[in-house]
Amino acid sequence: MIIEIKVPSPGESITEVEIASWLVNDGDVVNKDQELAEIESDKATLTLNADKAGKIKILVEAEQAVAVGEIACTIDTSVAPAEPVETPAAPSAEVSETKEEVKPSEKKAVSEELSKVKVTPVAQNLMEEEGWTVEDVINGLHRISKKEIGAIKEAGENVAASAGVPAGLSAQPKEREQNRQKMTSLRKKLSARLVAVKQETAMLTTFNEVDMTNIMAMRKKYQNLFVEKHGVKLGFMSFFIKASALAMQKHAMVNSMIDGDEIVTPNYVDVSVAVQTPKGLMVPVIRNTESMSLAQIEDTLKQLAVKARAGKISLDEMTGGTFTVTNGGVFGSMLSTPLINPPQSAILGMHNIVERPMAVNGKVEIRPIMYTALSYDHRIIDGKDSVGFLVTLKKMLENPELMLSGGDELQKLVLDL
Incomplete structure (x- = not known):
């Protein structure tokens, strides 16, 4: 059975609204009372809910104006939502396998990125005594203090200075881009009301x-x-x-x-x-x-x-x-x-x-x-x-x-x- 989901009325004086966004995709199987879309008018935002469970077919695109009472989507109730299947948890590796101790000499090689990290001679000796790599040390850092941040900042300023770039400025300019987005019905109505206040009072x-x-x-x-x-x-x-x-x-x-x-x-x-x-x-x-x-x-x-x-x-x-x-x-x-x-x-x-x-x-x-x-x-x-x-x-x-x-x-x- 195909049922129609119509656009509800936010109020007596409102005849047109806008589908702000769909919360589901076309062809999804939805549950009863599930929220399908957000509807914006010049006074409030409402949600469109599913009357029945089934497969949805979207008829109105997002960010499109639509008249109150118009059909926004249909639901095919012959397609029922799938029952959730519980999958037994896989046995943990610690149970199925015996964890082998890794000797210091068998530890994996340090990645190319981490090989660039500067290590002082004293720190290098301590790491060799423990059989640690740079990656082991970084993975073991659970807390970054002011000392580490200060060291990184100082290193960055030194690099910038050596390249002839003032401290705090990036050597590479950011991409010159603009972001555009359509004004919502609520924002447009608010804009009109604010202008009217200045002109009419x-x-x-x-x-x-x-x-x-x-x-x-x-x-x-x-x-x-x-x-x-x-x-x-x-x-x-x-x-x-x-x-x-x-x-x-x-x-x-x-x-x-x-x-x-x-x-x-x-x-x-x-x-x-x-x-x-x-x-x-x-x-x-x-x-x-x-x-x-x-x-x-x-x-x-x-x-x-x-x-x-x-x-x-x-x-x-x-x-x-x-x-x-x-x-x-x-x-x-x-x-x-x-x-x-x-x-x-x-x-x-x-x-x-x-x-x-x-x-x-x-x-x-x-x-x-x-x-x-x-x-x-x-x-x-x-x-x-x-x-x-x-x-x-x-x-x-x-x-x-x-x-x-x-x-x-x-x-x-x-x-x-």
């Missing part, structure tokens, strides 16, 4: 700095207990996501977006988190962060990141965000101006943590500092809200206990001020 970026001392001390003190209770590590991202959601209670315009002639301000905060994957940048969404705990945010973030990097994330898990957080610090970025993720109106950029001298109570102290950046659409977010948002965020991150009060000072709450 009045984007500005404002900056601040955060002293990470208290958060780092909290993570160090409670990390083991946190992992033991919640089964996930406590990172920095959850603090920033939670603090952002709470700061929007005071600066709701940061969570707003333009819809035609209207400004839409949700009473919830669905945070899109930028995740770098082999296929490009993806932004899965953590919903209702305003009502989630740090542990819930970390757990959800971990699940979404794993699915995104494996190409298993669904379209629903990547749509509907109201605000974005991106962390360029994992790549070593000190400062950046992140681009807004439309139709959202703001994005928060995290960066690397560096020890810097800070004035604390009239004294200079070394503190772990992170620069933060908020890019926003100035058409609906004024400077008061953008700067006020970052100041409130900074307050809660430097004093995490303020997250219990949404950024308000606890003493004022006690006094009902």
Whole structure:
């Protein structure tokens, strides 16, 4: 029986996708539910699976655009996968044969390449006493130390110098080659969206700095207990996501977006988190962060990141965000101006943590500092809200206990001020 495997729909608005790559060859015998191909759309990457076991016939070439619902391949179910055959292990040579001791004089000759290795007289005498060849010595080296690397480097520099070539430069130029590869649908769509952001929004970026001392001390003190209770590590991202959601209670315009002639301000905060994957940048969404705990945010973030990097994330898990957080610090970025993720109106950029001298109570102290950046659409977010948002965020991150009060000072709450 011949069954048809059709291209699935990644979403309602998508009518065409691209077969990124086939994971099997034409004519292979596949198993039921085996992954056959990777399908890329302008929003997500999906896999094409086998409904039945049998012999596959590929009808669409890789890197070719294909309409949703079109037949990508067929499977002949009359050809069943072969049963795995277990082959008994062959008897080892040590059991079947008696190992003969090789006398030093009977050792094999040194290969032509190894004969070029320089050996000092002292080392040569020691090798002769033991009956060793250069190959025996090299095979016995299980650890290469700084001493060996330094010796090789020095030898190479001496050879280069004698040939009239400056140290560190190769005597032979590298081949002048170029590598070309077709842009994926995901990358093309991302490119178009980034250009549109610059052209269609009045984007500005404002900056601040955060002293990470208290958060780092909290993570160090409670990390083991946190992992033991919640089964996930406590990172920095959850603090920033939670603090952002709470700061929007005071600066709701940061969570707003333009819809035609209207400004839409949700009473919830669905945070899109930028995740770098082999296929490009993806932004899965953590919903209702305003009502989630740090542990819930970390757990959800971990699940979404794993699915995104494996190409298993669904379209629903990547749509509907109201605000974005991106962390360029994992790549070593000190400062950046992140681009807004439309139709959202703001994005928060995290960066690397560096020890810097800070004035604390009239004294200079070394503190772990992170620069933060908020890019926003100035058409609906004024400077008061953008700067006020970052100041409130900074307050809660430097004093995490303020997250219990949404950024308000606890003493004022006690006094009902």
